[in-house]
C-alpha cells in the first residue's frame with residue numbers, strides 16, 4: 401500500500417509500542433511488573449468525574465467553539481495565573497485534545513519545510529516526529545547525566561542557526577525528570593527574543609516536582625509573552641490522561657492560527673471532557689499535593705533499589721515520575737543495546753521498561769514509578785535477580 405510521504409516520515413510512538421506489548425502480555429495472563437506507564441496510576445478525582453456526569457445529564461453533548469468553551473479558557477487562564485503568576489487572557493488560550501495535540505498544532509502552525517526546531521536530548525518521543533511531520537528538522541542539544549541532564553542556555557545558543565524557528569524546552573523532562581533552572585530559562589528566553597525564535601515550553605509535569613521545589617512556568621518571567629508558547633495538560637496534574645484535554649497559552653495571532661488548524665481537523669475537544677477540566681481548574685489542588693507526596697516516596701525507593709545494582713548509575717530526577725538509569729556498564733557481553741536488554745527483561749522476568757534509544761539516549765532505561773509501591777518492590781526484586789544472574793554468567 402502506498403502512503404503519503406508525510407506519514408512515511410514518522411514512526412509509531414515507541415512508548416505506545418511498549419504499552420501495546422504490555423497489553424498483549426497481560427491478556428495472556430502474564431504476571432507483569434510494568435515500569436512502562438507514562439501516566440498516573442491514580443484515578444481521576446471524584447469531583448472531576450461528577451462534573452462530567454452532570455455535563456452529560458445537562459446535555460452538554462454538542463459541538464462547542466473550536467478553541468474550547470469560554471468558561472474553560474477563562475478558568476485555565478485564572479488557574480495558570482494562580483499557580484504560576486502568569487497573565488493571559490482567554491484570546492491567548494486554546495484548549496486542545498491533550499498536550500500532544502497542542503504541541504502538534506503549534507508546530508504545524510509555525511514550522512515550514514527546511515525550518516529547524518531545537519529539541520534537547522534525551523527527549524520525549526513525540527517531539528522529533530511532530531517536527532518531521534511538519535516538514536522541519538529536529539536539531540538535538542545533548543544534556544548529560546554528569547550534570548543531572550540540566551539544560552544550559554549556552555548549549556542552546558551553540559545549536560541555534562538562522563534556520564531555527566522554535567526551541568522546545570520540557571521541564572520537568574520526560575524521560576530524565578530534570579528541571580531547567582529558572583535563570584537558565586530566563587537566558588534561553590532572552591536568546592529566543594534576540595534571535596526572533598519561539599520558545600515552546602512544555603510544562604506537562606510542572607506540578608510534579610520534588611525536594612520542596614515550587615511549580616514554575618516560563619510565563620512568570622518578565623516580558624515573556626511575545627516569544628513564548630506555553631503548553632500544559634490536565635493529563636498528569638489531574639490524573640486525566642484518557643480525557644484528552646490540554647491547552648496552549650500564546651500570543652493571540654498564534655492561538656488564531658492554531659484554532660484554524662483545529663477547526664479543520666478535530667474541531668473542539670470533547671464537550672464532556674471540557675466540563676470535567678473546568679471543574680479540575682476551579683477545584684481544590686490538595687489532591688495534586690497528595691499525589692506528588694506519594695510519587696516522592698516512590699522515587700526514593702526506586703532510586704535506592706536501582707543504585708544497589710552493581711554497575712548501574714542513576715541521577716536523581718527533580719520531577720515527573722521517571723527514573724532514568726545508565727545501564728551502559730551492564731550491557732557488555734549481554735545485550736547489543738537497551739532495546740535488546742528490555743526484551744530480555746520482559747522475556748526472563750516479565751518486567752517492562754522503556755529502552756533509552758526511544759528517547760535519543762542509548763545506554764539508558766526509563767522506569768516509571770507511577771505504580772503501586774508493592775509492584776515497585778516486586779519489580780526491584782526481579783531486576784536484582786536479572787542482573788545478578790547476568791553477573792554470575794559473565
Ligand SMILES: Cc1ncc(COP(=O)(O)O)c(C=O)c1O
Pocket residue numbers: 438497498499500501524570573574602604632633634635641645646
Ligand atoms: C513531555 C510530555 N509532553 C506532553 C505530553 C502529552 O500528554 P497529553 O497529550 O496526554 O496531554 C506527554 C505525555 O506523555 C509528555 O510526556
